[in-house]
Amino acid sequence: MRFVPAIKDIKTYEAGKPIELVVRDYGVDPKDVIKLASNENPYGTPQPVVEALKGSAHNAFRYPDDSMFELKSSLGAKFGVGEKNIIIGSGSDQVIEIAIRAKCGVSSKILTSKTTFAMYEIYAKHVGAEVVKTASSEHKIEEFKEAIKKDKFDIIFLCLPNNPLGECLDRDDVYSFLEEVDEDTLVVVDGAYQEYAKRKDSKKSIDPKDLIERFKNTIYLGTFSKAYGLGGMRVGYGIGREEIIEVFYKLRAPFNITTLSLVAASVALKCEEFVDFSVARCFEEMERYEKFANDLGFEFIESYTNFITYKFDNIDSSDFAQWLLQRGVIVRNLASYGVNGIRVTIGKSGENDSFFKKAKEYLELQDSI
Amino acid sequence: MRFVPAIKDIKTYEAGKPIELVVRDYGVDPKDVIKLASNENPYGTPQPVVEALKGSAHNAFRYPDDSMFELKSSLGAKFGVGEKNIIIGSGSDQVIEIAIRAKCGVSSKILTSKTTFAMYEIYAKHVGAEVVKTASSEHKIEEFKEAIKKDKFDIIFLCLPNNPLGECLDRDDVYSFLEEVDEDTLVVVDGAYQEYAKRKDSKKSIDPKDLIERFKNTIYLGTFSKAYGLGGMRVGYGIGREEIIEVFYKLRAPFNITTLSLVAASVALKCEEFVDFSVARCFEEMERYEKFANDLGFEFIESYTNFITYKFDNIDSSDFAQWLLQRGVIVRNLASYGVNGIRVTIGKSGENDSFFKKAKEYLELQDSI
Numbered sequence A, B: 001m002r003f004v005p006a007i008k009d010i011k012t013y014e015a016g017k018p019i020e021l022v023v024r025d026y027g028v029d030p031k032d033v034i035k036l037a038s039n040e041n042p043y044g045t046p047q048p049v050v051e052a053l054k055g056s057a058h059n060a061f062r063y064p065d066d067s068m069f070e071l072k073s074s075l076g077a078k079f080g081v082g083e084k085n086i087i088i089g090s091g092s093d094q095v096i097e098i099a100i101r102a103k104c105g106v107s108s109k110i111l112t113s114k115t116t117f118a119m120y121e122i123y124a125k126h127v128g129a130e131v132v133k134t135a136s137s138e139h140k141i142e143e144f145k146e147a148i149k150k151d152k153f154d155i156i157f158l159c160l161p162n163n164p165l166g167e168c169l170d171r172d173d174v175y176s177f178l179e180e181v182d183e184d185t186l187v188v189v190d191g192a193y194q195e196y197a198k199r200k201d202s203k204k205s206i207d208p209k210d211l212i213e214r215f216k217n218t219i220y221l222g223t224f225s226k227a228y229g230l231g232g233m234r235v236g237y238g239i240g241r242e243e244i245i246e247v248f249y250k251l252r253a254p255f256n257i258t259t260l261s262l263v264a265a266s267v268a269l270k271c272e273e274f275v276d277f278s279v280a281r282c283f284e285e286m287e288r289y290e291k292f293a294n295d296l297g298f299e300f301i302e303s304y305t306n307f308i309t310y311k312f313d314n315i316d317s318s319d320f321a322q323w324l325l326q327r328g329v330i331v332r333n334l335a336s337y338g339v340n341g342i343r344v345t346i347g348k349s350g351e352n353d354s355f356f357k358k359a360k361e362y363l364e365l366q367d368s369i
Helices: A005-009 A019-026 A047-061 A069-079 A092-103 A118-126 A141-150 A171-178 A194-200 A208-214 A242-251 A259-268 A272-296 A317-326 A349-368 B005-009 B019-026 B047-061 B069-079 B092-103 B118-126 B141-150 B171-178 B194-200 B208-214 B242-251 B259-268 B272-296 B317-326 B349-368
Strands: A086-089 A109-112 A130-133 A155-159 A186-190 A218-223 A236-240 A299-301 A307-311 A341-345 B086-089 B109-112 B130-133 B155-159 B186-190 B218-223 B236-240 B299-301 B307-311 B341-345
Touching (some): A005 A118, A005 B242, A019 A317, A019 B069, A069 A086, A069 A236, A069 A259, A069 B019, A092 A118, A092 A218, A092 A236, A092 A242, A109 A118, A109 A141, A118 A130, A141 A155, A141 A171, A194 A272, A208 A218, A208 A236, A236 A242, A242 B005, A272 A299, A272 A349, A317 A341, A317 A349, B019 B317, B047 B259, B069 B086, B069 B236, B086 B092, B086 B242, B092 B118, B092 B155, B092 B218, B092 B236, B092 B242, B109 B118, B109 B141, B141 B155, B141 B171, B194 B272, B208 B218, B208 B236, B236 B242, B272 B349, B317 B349
Parallel strands (some): A109 A130, A155 A186, B109 B155, B155 B186, B186 B218
Antiparallel strands (some): A086 A236, A218 A236, A299 A307, A307 A341, B086 B236, B218 B236, B299 B307, B307 B341
C-alpha cells in the first residue's frame, strides 16, 4: 500500500524506558528500579491530586468537558490572560504538533538550536518541513540572530530552559532577539521547565502575558508533566494571542484531554507549595551531581531544570547507560541526539545515592580495563 | 499571521454538551441533569476499573509505558492477533486521524456515506482531501460499489454500525464489497459500536482477525468509550496488517495515552459481564424508545448501537433539543449533520422516563400552538 511520501523520513521518538521494561527484560525487582530518565517529579503526584483522582474515578465513563472551562479559568487567572488565549494539549507536545501543522508544509523552514527537544524535528518531518539548526548545541542568541538575517522561517523554537541540555537563555537576550524576528514567523517559547528556571534565576523567567503582549507572533508553552507532578496525565498548554489560538483550535482533536486529567491539572495548579518544595529540593540535590562530575573528572552543563547532562570524552554513553539499565538505574542516553553524554533526572536523595554508587562502580570498571 | 491554506475550511466538531455547561448556563441542579448526548455507557465505569484507578492514582506523576505492553497483550489475546497488529489511539478518533494523514494529501479522495461520523470529514479537511459521499444518508452497499467503479479513493470509511444514525450493514455485504475494492485503497471499518451490534444480530458481527486476514487493505477500529464504559479515558485501537500499523506508528505522538487510561482499559477488557449486562439492558430499554416514536407518530431508524435516532417532519430538531437542554435533558441535535432529527443515548430506566416525560411535554406544547 502506498502512503504519503513524507512518512518514510520520519523517525520515532525514543522515550525514556519504563520501569516495567527493566523488570521484564532484566529481571530486576520493581522496588530496586530507579527511574531517572523522563524528568518526572521524584516527589510524586501531589497528595491533593491523588485524593481528587480517587474521588473522580467513578466518572471515567463520562466524556470530558471539552470546553475545559474550569482548567482554563484557573490557568487564565494564574497568568492574567483570557480563556481565549489558552489552548490545552495532551502534553505541551500536542501544542507543538498543532503549531507546526498550522504554519508549515513541505516548503516550510523551522529554526532550532542544534541539540534540543526531539519532537520539534519529528513533527516537522510529519509535514515534510525543513529543520535548520544553529551551529552550537546549546542556544546561542547570536546564532539565532544570524540565522534570521540569512533565511526566512515559518517557526522558530526556543526551548527555555533547553531539554535535553539544561541551559537557559536570559529573558533580555530572548526579547532582544524577538525584536528582530519577522512578524510572520511564529516563535514558540517552550517553557516546560520554567518552574525550575525562574526559581533558580529570575533573569531566566519568562512571563507568558508579558511575552504575548510585547510580541504578537509568540506562543508560550507550559506543562503539568514536570514540576506539577503529572507526567502520566498528559496535560500541557499554549498561551498566545486570540487570533493564533483560534487557528490552533481548528486542528485540535475533540476530547484531547481525559476526564481525570482535567481534574488532576485543575487541582495541581493550586499546589504551589508542592512545586516550591520540589524545585528547592531539586537544586539542593543537583549540587551533589555537580560535585560528582567534578570529583570524577567529567563535564556537566549548568542546568536550570530538574535534570543534569553529563558529557563524556573517554566513556561511551550508550555502553554506560545500558550497563546502568541492566542494574535497574534508568538514565537517558543522549547518543540519539548526537551527544556522547547522559541526561539524569535529579531524583530523591536515596535515588541519587543509588545512581552515584552504580555510576562509580561502572567508572571504576572502566579504569581497571 | 499566515497559516497553511487548508485551515480556513476546517469546521470544528460539535461535541455533546457537558453536564457542567447545563448547570452553568441554565441553572439546572446537577442532580437533575440527564445526559443522553454522547453515547456514554449509562451504567457507568465498571467497578473493577474504579478500584484500579483509585489504586493507581498515586502513579499520575509517572509517564505511561509507551510500549503499552500490557494493554496490547490483552487486546492481542482477545482478538487472536499479534501486538504488531495493534495501534492504540486517544480514542479511535486518533487512529482515524492517523489513517488520513498516512494516506491523504490535497489531491486525495475519501468515500463515506452521506450521514456518518463527523470526524472523517473534519480530519480530511485538515489535510485538504476531498470527501465524496454516497447519495443515501444510511450506508447502502450498492452505492459504495457504484462509487468505486467511477472513482479511485485513498480511503473508504464504513461505520458499522453507523454513528449518528444507528443502522448497520451485514458482514456478508461488507465482504462482497471489499472483494471489489482496489488494493491500494485503505478501508477503515469503524466498529466503535460493534459490541452492541454483534450481540443484537450476529449477521452484523465483524471479527477483526478474520477481516484483516481476508483483506490486507483494511483496518478495524474499536473503542473503550462506549460499551466498556470509559468515555472519559480516551482509549481506542486500530487492528491491521503489520505493514500498515508500522506506518501508522510513525505518525503517533509518544505518550498518547495517559498512565491511568492504560490501567483502566486493561482492567475494563476483563469486564465482559459488565458489557453483556450493559448491552442487554440497552436493547430492552430501546424498545421503549421505539414504542414512544410509534405512539407519538414520528420516524426512528432501527439501531444496532446504544442510541436511537428520531427523524422529524413537523418538529424542528434544533428547537426541540434546545428546549430539552434548558430543562436539563441533553440530547444530540442532528441539524449539523443535515438531518432534522435528534440522537438520544439509551439511558438507564429512570433517565429514559425523564426523557419521555419532557419530550411529551414539548410535543404537546407544539400540538397546542
